[in-house]
Amino acid sequence: MNKVVYAGRHSLTMRVACHLHNSWELIYCTSGNGQIISNGITLDYTADDIAVIPALTPHSNVSNEGFTNIHINFTDTTLVQTEPLIFPADPNGFMQNAFFAAHYYFSQKTAGYHSLLPIYGNLIIAFLGLSRPGNQQSEQIQQIANDILLNYPDPDYDLNAYLNSLPFSTEYLKKQFKKFTGLTPNQYLTDKRLENAASILAVSGGKSNITETARLCGFGDPLYFSRLFKKKYGVAPRDYISEYPLVHSDADAMKIML
Numbered sequence: 001m002n003k004v005v006y007a008g009r010h011s012l013t014m015r016v017a018c019h020l021h022n023s024w025e026l027i028y029c030t031s032g033n034g035q036i037i038s039n040g041i042t043l044d045y046t047a048d049d050i051a052v053i054p055a056l057t058p059h060s061n062v063s064n065e066g067f068t069n070i071h072i073n074f075t076d077t078t079l080v081q082t083e084p085l086i087f088p089a090d091p092n093g094f095m096q097n098a099f100f101a102a103h104y105y106f107s108q109k110t111a112g113y114h115s116l117l118p119i120y121g122n123l124i125i126a127f128l129g130l131s132r133p134g135n136q137q138s139e140q141i142q143q144i145a146n147d148i149l150l151n152y153p154d155p156d157y158d159l160n161a162y163l164n165s166l167p168f169s170t171e172y173l174k175k176q177f178k179k180f181t182g183l184t185p186n187q188y189l190t191d192k193r194l195e196n197a198a199s200i201l202a203v204s205g206g207k208s209n210i211t212e213t214a215r216l217c218g219f220g221d222p223l224y225f226s227r228l229f230k231k232k233y234g235v236a237p238r239d240y241i242s243e244y245p246l247v248h249s250d251a252d253a254m255k256i257m258l
Helices: 094-108 113-130 139-151 159-165 170-181 185-204 210-216 222-233 237-243
Strands: 003-020 024-038 041-046 050-053 059-075 085-087 255-257
Touching: 003 024, 003 094, 003 113, 024 094, 041 085, 059 094, 059 113, 094 113, 139 159, 139 170, 139 185, 159 170, 159 185, 170 185, 185 210, 185 222, 185 237, 210 222, 210 237, 222 237
Parallel strands: none
Antiparallel strands: 003 059, 003 255, 024 041, 024 050, 024 059, 050 085
């Protein structure tokens, strides 16, 4: 859970072109200021703020005066938001220390880093889960999100049955979940399945069988999967690779350039 798959640093930078990752990206601004631009939304940040970018979310990073940062990529994260978000500066400096430590252990591969890196990864995610601007993440919402993340690859997963098993009104839970994430639980489940499918298609280089990909991502009907995929990404699954080719960018994490 909350696995760190990459950690890097930007020296003084004015612009990072629009791209997206197969993993979640967390960016700690170490100096300067700038803007995260994603899907027509602009988010301002300054030193010590943290930008959180969900997986497969197109975004660019621009600044007039320049910025420096530490950027860490996570998979299997417990974060549940669906859009980029800026977390304001931590007055105690704990997150700065955690980001620097995670980057150090990932980069240096010192003795014991396999044990220490997950600790810092979980610390960063736990802090953000408790510090969402203007909202406290309830245990119930996190519990639902975790159950979805655990079970979404299973085509037989019955989300409604799970919601009915909880000691709260199902309608209340759905409203609270949407209030926090912007999506209903069923929409969140579908998004996770589609994000996983996009990741499989990207990594396979166009060699994945569409029916098999649909099954691996929790869709029993490949035609239904294809309709939903095209609605979300604008292209059919078979065209996704040619539309968004994978490339490698110097020392950065794997990106899909737009």
